[in-house]
Each structure stands twice: as C-alpha cells, then as structure tokens.
Amino acid sequence: MTLNRVVVTGYGVTSPIGNTPEEFWNSLYDGRIGIGPITKFDTSDIPVHNAGEVKDFPFDKYFVRKDKNRMDMYSIYAIYATLEALENAGLDMETENRDRVGVIVSSGIGGLQEMQEQIIRMHEKGIRRIQPMFIPKALSNMAAGNIALKIGAQGVCKSITTACASSNDAIGEAFREIKFGFHDVILAGGSESTINEIGIGGFNALTALSTTEDPKRAAIPFDKDRNGFVMGEGAGVLVLESLEHAQNRGATILAEVVGYGSNCDAYHQTTPTPDGSGAAKAIRLAIQEAGIQASDVDYVNAHGTSTQANEKGESQAIVTVFGKDVPVSSTKSFTGHLLGAAGAVEAIATIEAIRHSFIPMTAGTKELSDDIEANVIFGQGQEADLQYAISNTFGFGGHNSVLAFKRWEE
Structure with a gap:
C-alpha cells in the first residue's frame, strides 16, 4: 500500500492575539499577550478576573445578524477560521471532488453559551x-x-471530543x-467559546x-x-492535503505533518500521571511515526x-524523551487556554515557528519552578533553525495527543 505524504497548505485563526495568521504570528514574535480583564460578564462574585477574549472579531466579513440565531459563537468562530483557511490555501471548492473533502473540527464543550x-x-x-434551535x-x-454545510464538503465529517486534546486529535485523525488514501483534503482543527458564567465558574469551582x-x-x-490556567477562546483550522493533490493544484506548502501519537493515562479524571509517563509514550508514538529520533526534534510547543x-x-x-536541551515554550502564555481549540491554534504557532526559524518565548514567566527541568524559553524569543517540532496537548480524562511537524522540503 502506498502511503501519502500529508502537507499543510493553509490555515485560518481567530484568537486573543489576532484574527489572521499574520496578526497571530506577529503577536507571538513581538511578545504581545492577549490576556486581560473579562468583559463578557461581571466577575465580582468570583476571584477570577482575567481571560483571553477574542478582540475585534470581523463578524461582518462572513456573517449576518440572523446567523447568531442558529449558531453558537463557537460555530461562528469555526466557520470564520475555515473560510480564512480556504482563502489562505487558495483552495476552490468548486473545482474539488466534494466526496474527497472532509471536515474534522472539534470542540471540548460545544455551545456552552447556548446551554447556559x-x-x-x-x-x-x-x-x-426552550428555543427550538437550542x-x-x-x-x-x-x-x-x-462547516461542511457552508463549503459543501461531503467526505468525512466529525468532531472528536477529548477535552483539551480535542483539536490535536482532529488534526491527527485527518492526517x-x-x-x-481515504481523502484528498480535510479541514481540521477546533473551536471554543466558553468565557461565560458557567464556563469560568465551573473551572473556578475546580480551583483550576x-x-x-x-x-x-x-x-x-x-x-x-503559577496558580492555574487562564481561559481563552477562538478557533484554528488547518487545510491538510495529500502532497500529490497539493502539487497538482500548485499550492504553496507551509509544512508537512509527519507523526501523531495518542493514548490515555488511565490514571485520574483530571490529574495526569505525576511522572509524565503517559505523555512521554504519546510523544514517542508521534516521533516513531515520523521516522525520526528524539535528537532530531528542534522545538517542543x-x-x-x-x-x-x-x-x-x-x-x-x-x-525523559529528549533530555534537557531541546527548547520548550508554551504559547498559552499569550492566548490563555482555548480548551478544545488549543491544539489547532498551537499547531499554527508551531508551524509558524518552523517557517520563521523563531521560537516564541513563554510570556510572563520570570523564574522556573524547582520541579521544572525542561529547557523552557522565557524572557525573550529565540532564533533557531527548526527542522522538526512537536506540539503537545493533554486533556482531562487522561487524554494525550502529540503532533509532529516538519519544515517543508521536496
């Protein structure tokens, strides 16, 4: 059986640090965080007052007011990111075999605002x-x-819900x-909109x-x-194609997806294995599929x-997997934690880091905890020649999901 190489030819994003890939990357490069006081509701009754809210969302570009009557904002964010990704990739659905175009876009929670x-x-x-469209x-x-309805994609269409690992799993399954050989093109990623009373209040009750x-x-x-995460919101969607399909249409290739590792700690509802053994196994699975050694990995998001x-x-x-030298950073320090959308947005950050030969810093971090042995980049970003990079996401329920990306070359 001939296996296809899988490449990324475009992406769209809406996030606390930008609503285009260019804005998003420039914020990471320049060190501009998107975290600030919550404006969506009154937080005076709880001790949590900051979040990563989407700012200046260009709603009018693709939507009209009545769209809010039939879609929660998490769906609107996802459609926006998809249409931007198609434009970025130069992909014309009118010329595609729609049966060979799929959608795997995840959410950790879904329409939480509508539920509330x-x-x-x-x-x-x-x-x-109760409203009929609930x-x-x-x-x-x-x-x-x-998304599938909007763009006419008639291949696989599903959402993988694995908490904060959801959109990494979406990209991995699309890969x-x-x-x-089951599809030529898949729109893959995730979306989340949970900055509301029940979302913030629920995680606050967990003291998370x-x-x-x-x-x-x-x-x-x-x-x-550090004393807990900051909630973020937004969406990221990537266009994944077989190399043959991308080359046949003359697409610009941004990166190659080369590996995916997924497993479960089977340890605790919310707490990962203390020794990180489950995560380490998932990392090894991703680099094994990529056909590389741990020493080949140049950056860990x-x-x-x-x-x-x-x-x-x-x-x-x-x-455990890489030793203490590989550079590591967390871009959640810029965006907050986008839950089910985190993996997709961070996949874009990882690919952009490879393309620009630059490792974003871990913003806000000043002094590493004594229990951290990894080579965390903070204070300022770092120029680096990146050939391979991985992006980690781990979720409640013990879900571990790791993607491996490679700089594009023939």
Whole structure:
C-alpha cells in the first residue's frame, strides 16, 4: 500500500492575539499577550478576573445578524477560521471532488453559551419556552456540521471530543485519513467559546483557574508562582492535503505533518500521571511515526497550562524523551487556554515557528519552578533553525495527543 505524504497548505485563526495568521504570528514574535480583564460578564462574585477574549472579531466579513440565531459563537468562530483557511490555501471548492473533502473540527464543550442561556430560560419561564434551535446550537459536533454545510464538503465529517486534546486529535485523525488514501483534503482543527458564567465558574469551582490580578502574570507556564490556567477562546483550522493533490493544484506548502501519537493515562479524571509517563509514550508514538529520533526534534510547543500538576509531569515527559536541551515554550502564555481549540491554534504557532526559524518565548514567566527541568524559553524569543517540532496537548480524562511537524522540503 502506498502511503501519502500529508502537507499543510493553509490555515485560518481567530484568537486573543489576532484574527489572521499574520496578526497571530506577529503577536507571538513581538511578545504581545492577549490576556486581560473579562468583559463578557461581571466577575465580582468570583476571584477570577482575567481571560483571553477574542478582540475585534470581523463578524461582518462572513456573517449576518440572523446567523447568531442558529449558531453558537463557537460555530461562528469555526466557520470564520475555515473560510480564512480556504482563502489562505487558495483552495476552490468548486473545482474539488466534494466526496474527497472532509471536515474534522472539534470542540471540548460545544455551545456552552447556548446551554447556559436556555437552561436559565427554562428555569425562569418553563420547559415549553426552550428555543427550538437550542440543541443544534449546543451540540459539540455542529461546528463541523456547519462547516461542511457552508463549503459543501461531503467526505468525512466529525468532531472528536477529548477535552483539551480535542483539536490535536482532529488534526491527527485527518492526517491518517489522508495518509491512508481515504481523502484528498480535510479541514481540521477546533473551536471554543466558553468565557461565560458557567464556563469560568465551573473551572473556578475546580480551583483550576488563575486568580492573579495582573494580566501579564496570570498565565505563567512553568513559573514558580503559577496558580492555574487562564481561559481563552477562538478557533484554528488547518487545510491538510495529500502532497500529490497539493502539487497538482500548485499550492504553496507551509509544512508537512509527519507523526501523531495518542493514548490515555488511565490514571485520574483530571490529574495526569505525576511522572509524565503517559505523555512521554504519546510523544514517542508521534516521533516513531515520523521516522525520526528524539535528537532530531528542534522545538517542543508544550501543553503548558500554568498549572502545577500538568507542568511537572509534562516537563518530566519532555526530559525523559529528549533530555534537557531541546527548547520548550508554551504559547498559552499569550492566548490563555482555548480548551478544545488549543491544539489547532498551537499547531499554527508551531508551524509558524518552523517557517520563521523563531521560537516564541513563554510570556510572563520570570523564574522556573524547582520541579521544572525542561529547557523552557522565557524572557525573550529565540532564533533557531527548526527542522522538526512537536506540539503537545493533554486533556482531562487522561487524554494525550502529540503532533509532529516538519519544515517543508521536496
């Protein structure tokens, strides 16, 4: 069986640090974080006051007001990122075999704003007053479904829900679909919109969120003073194609996807294995599929949530596989944690780092915790010749998902 090489030919993004790949990368390069005071609701009753909100979202570019009546914002973010990705890739759906174009776009939670609003409505006005579009707006698969409907993609269409590993798994499964010849093109990624009372309040009840008042010091992965993650929102969607398909249409190739590792800690509902052994196994699976050695990896975009349990284990996993020299950074320090969309947005950051030969710093971090042995880049970014890089995402439930990318060359 002939296996296809899989390449990335475009992406779209909406995030706390930019609504185009150029804005997004420039923020990472220049050290501009997107974390600030929450504006979407009154936080005076809880100790969490910062988040990574999408700013200046260009709603009017693709949407009209009535679209909000049939789609939650997480779906709107996902469609926006998809249409931007298609434009970035120069992919014309009118000339594609629609049966060979798929959509795998994930969400960790789905339409949480709609869930909140309709449950309140039911409680206050009665069960018969629930809006008819509640279920279609709330379901976590509807971003993928709405994308397929919008662009006319008739191949595989699904959403993989593995908490914060969701969109890495989406990209990984899309990679395999194309690698093994089932599809020519897949739009893959994730979307999330959970900065609301129930989203912030729920994670606050878990004591998982940062209570630091200073936005510049709220998301500080691997820092000795880290005390929880900062919620983010947005979407990232990548255009994945077989190399043959991309070359036949004369596409500009941005990077190659070369490996994917996925497994489960089977340890605890929310806490990863303390020694990072599950994460280490997933990393090894990704580089094994890539056909490379650990020493070939030049950069690790870490899951790096700014929580104690996650980062101690992840640092240990990285050191176990790579030793203490490979450069590591967490771009969640810029965006906050986008939950199910994190992997897609961080995949874009990883590819852009490869393309620009530059490792973004871990913003806000000033002094590493004593339990962190990994080579975390902070203070300022670092020029580097990057051939291979990996991007880690780990989720509640013990889900581990790792992608391996390669600089494009014939």
